[in-house]
Amino acid sequence: MxxxxxxxxxxxxxxxxxxxxxxxxxxxxxxxxxxxxxxxxxxxxxxxxxxxxxxxxxxxxxxxxxxxxxxxxxxxxxxxxxxxxxxxxxxxxxxxxxxxxxxxxxxxxxxxxxxxxxxxxxxxxxxxxxxxxTPPQNVFNFTLKSLENRYKGQVVDYKFRDKKVWGWSCSSSCSIKSGNRIRYIGYDKSMDAYFNAFIDAVNYRESxxxxxxxxxxxxxxxxxxxxxxxxxxxxxxxxxxxxxxxxxxxxxxxxxxxxxxxxxxxxxxxxxxxxxxxxxxTGPTTRPPERDYFFTDFEKNPGKTMDAYTRQDLKRHMVYLLKRNPLTNALINRIKSLT
Ligand SMILES: Cc1cc2nc3c(=O)[nH]c(=O)nc-3n(C[C@H](O)[C@H](O)[C@H](O)COP(=O)(O)OP(=O)(O)OC[C@H]3O[C@@H](n4cnc5c(N)ncnc54)[C@H](O)[C@@H]3O)c2cc1C
Ligand code: SF4
Known part of the structure; x- marks a missing residue:
């Protein structure tokens, strides 16, 4: 070192x-x-x-x-x-x-x-x-594959911190291309699982x-x-x-x-x-006990290993869907213009 x-x-x-x-x-x-x-x-x-x-x-x-x-x-x-x-x-x-x-x-x-x-x-x-x-690329590759399988396309952009929906926050998004269409995904359980595992520090490189x-x-x-x-x-x-x-x-x-x-x-x-x-x-990240088995579990069963970090936040999901809805957005803008 x-x-x-x-x-x-x-x-x-x-x-x-x-x-x-x-x-x-x-x-x-x-x-x-x-x-x-x-x-x-x-x-x-x-x-x-x-x-x-x-x-x-x-x-x-x-x-x-x-x-x-x-x-x-x-x-x-x-x-x-x-x-x-x-x-x-x-x-x-x-x-x-x-x-x-x-x-x-x-x-x-x-x-x-x-x-x-x-x-x-x-x-x-x-x-x-x-x-x-920093986690290695292969853990992220699994998240990409999960998204591609679910939304039947290819991930062409991924933002770990997208300010579009929540402003300065830790909310991820991605864009998926299927044919000529590019779909924006602002909330998904596999993106959340990746972020949670990262914040929990379970999959960093040993160094x-x-x-x-x-x-x-x-x-x-x-x-x-x-x-x-x-x-x-x-x-x-x-x-x-x-x-x-x-x-x-x-x-x-x-x-x-x-x-x-x-x-x-x-x-x-x-x-x-x-x-x-x-x-x-003031010092390096503490190595959590789960780090001992994260990568061996991930190699055997990546889906199950990552699912353990999914903490579905229903409220956040609902607010996201509402904010993405053009009608709700128009209503919010109208209220803002009146105040
Ligand atoms: C792995 C990682 C861990 C972080 N941890 C913390 C933290 O604990 N506390 C904290 O306050 N901030 C952390 N940050 C930094 C923070 O998220 C912002 O990147 C930083 O504040 C710069 O923001 P910005 O708005 O000036 O620039 P941005 O436009 O966000 O610029 C991003 C910069 O980061 C570089 N970058 C992005 N990803 C990587 C990567 N994987 N490896 C090397 N360079 C990269 C880009 O080349 C660019 O220079 C972390 C960033 C990364 C990549
Ligand atoms: S060795 Fe240190 S600086 Fe380098 S990626 Fe890991 S925590 Fe960041």
Whole structure:
């Protein structure tokens, strides 16, 4: 395992809450959209952005984006491991030509890139995503198969955190293509089961339970996270669109933040408040006893294993159906226009 002291910032980062300004593109982001703001800024300057995207077979891989119109592929948290095969060499080539590179990934991925490069480059900017663990792709593949069998089509898009129905929340959705038709699914028991198993931490890779990057000294120039519970500490407006917690860990990160500060509303924050829910700022996720048998059970009977994490929420399902109904929506909009 990599030794964190070779990579991590010297001190805890300076903490902020960042609220996005109702910009529609940022609604595709999971939290306050700081990733997109930084990425757009560096793309405008001729840079290249690396982050995690699904390929056409819904396999998660780190991908390079050079065009703002494709940035949506990287937006949004994907709760599984993203492969980085072969890209570090490509990144080094860009850096050597003087091009600005923005690399985003989990703490261990940012650290791995820095170890590969062996030296600091002024034109490399990094963000580590605050992370409590990643399940392997095969667990997610089973969820995709279940959805495809149930809805008789192919999953062409999957959002782990879709703000469309519930705003800033942990509600998943997917789009399924059958023939020429694309159907949007905003509630399904297999999507819920995947999310619950992830939150219960039963299916992370073994190394995540001993993660050396789960601490307040971080591997990226700027750490990106959700600021859950922000209203207890800072009176932010517009919470529904998502609020990011950011830690600025290096002078390079501080300079970058100054360059983008006009694109969002920033508030001073205390890292202790961010850590109340984000326990991985103080140590790795506890390995639950179920982790001992999750993968052996999953190999024998994936359906039964995942079903154990289904907690059907009838109320949520009903509200979702009502909100998706055009008549109810029209009625809600009419009432809003009168008040
Ligand atoms: C596996 C995982 C666990 C997380 N755990 C926490 C947590 O415990 N607490 C917390 O506050 N926040 C956590 N986050 C981070 C949070 O969900 C948001 O991704 C983060 O706040 C950035 O949001 P944003 O609105 O700025 O950008 P978004 O537009 O949502 O950008 C997402 C960024 O994350 C990157 N990314 C997405 N999925 C992956 C992946 N699987 N591997 C590597 N990079 C990825 C993308 O490349 C992009 O840079 C986690 C994210 C992931 C992927
Ligand atoms: S928990 Fe640690 S080891 Fe696991 S993916 Fe996140 S940063 Fe990497």
């Amino acid at each position: 990599l030794h964190p002291d070779r990579i991590l910032a010297e001190e805890d980062g300076k903490a902020y809450a960042a609220v996005n300004r109702d910009i529609p593109e940022l609604m595709r982001s999971s939290s306050g959209g700081v990733f997109s703001i930084i990425a757009r800024h560096l793309l405008s300057d001729g840079g290249i952005v690396y982050g995690s995207a699904f390929d056409k077979n819904m396999q998660l891989i780190h991908t390079a984006i050079e065009d703002k119109d494709k940035l949506h592929l990287l937006q949004g948290s994907k709760y599984l491991q993203s492969l980085n095969d072969g890209i570090f060499k490509e990144i080094r080539t860009h850096l050597r030509t003087g091009r600005k590179v923005y690399y985003t990934g989990t703490g261990c991925q940012v650290a791995a890139l820095k170890l590969y490069l062996r030296k600091d480059y002024d034109n490399l900017f990094t963000s580590d995503i605050l992370c409590h663990g 995540c339970y001993k993660c050396p990057y789960a601490q307040s000294r971080r591997s990226g120039d700027i750490t990106l996270a959700d600021f859950w519970g922000v209203e207890k500490y800072i009176p932010v407006p517009n919470k529904r669109n998502g609020v990011s917690a950011i830690l600025v860990n290096t002078p390079k990160g501080q300079k970058l933040l100054q360059e983008i500060v006009n694109s969002m509303d920033l508030y001073d924050a205390d890292i202790k408040d961010i850590s109340v829910i984000n326990r991985t700022l």
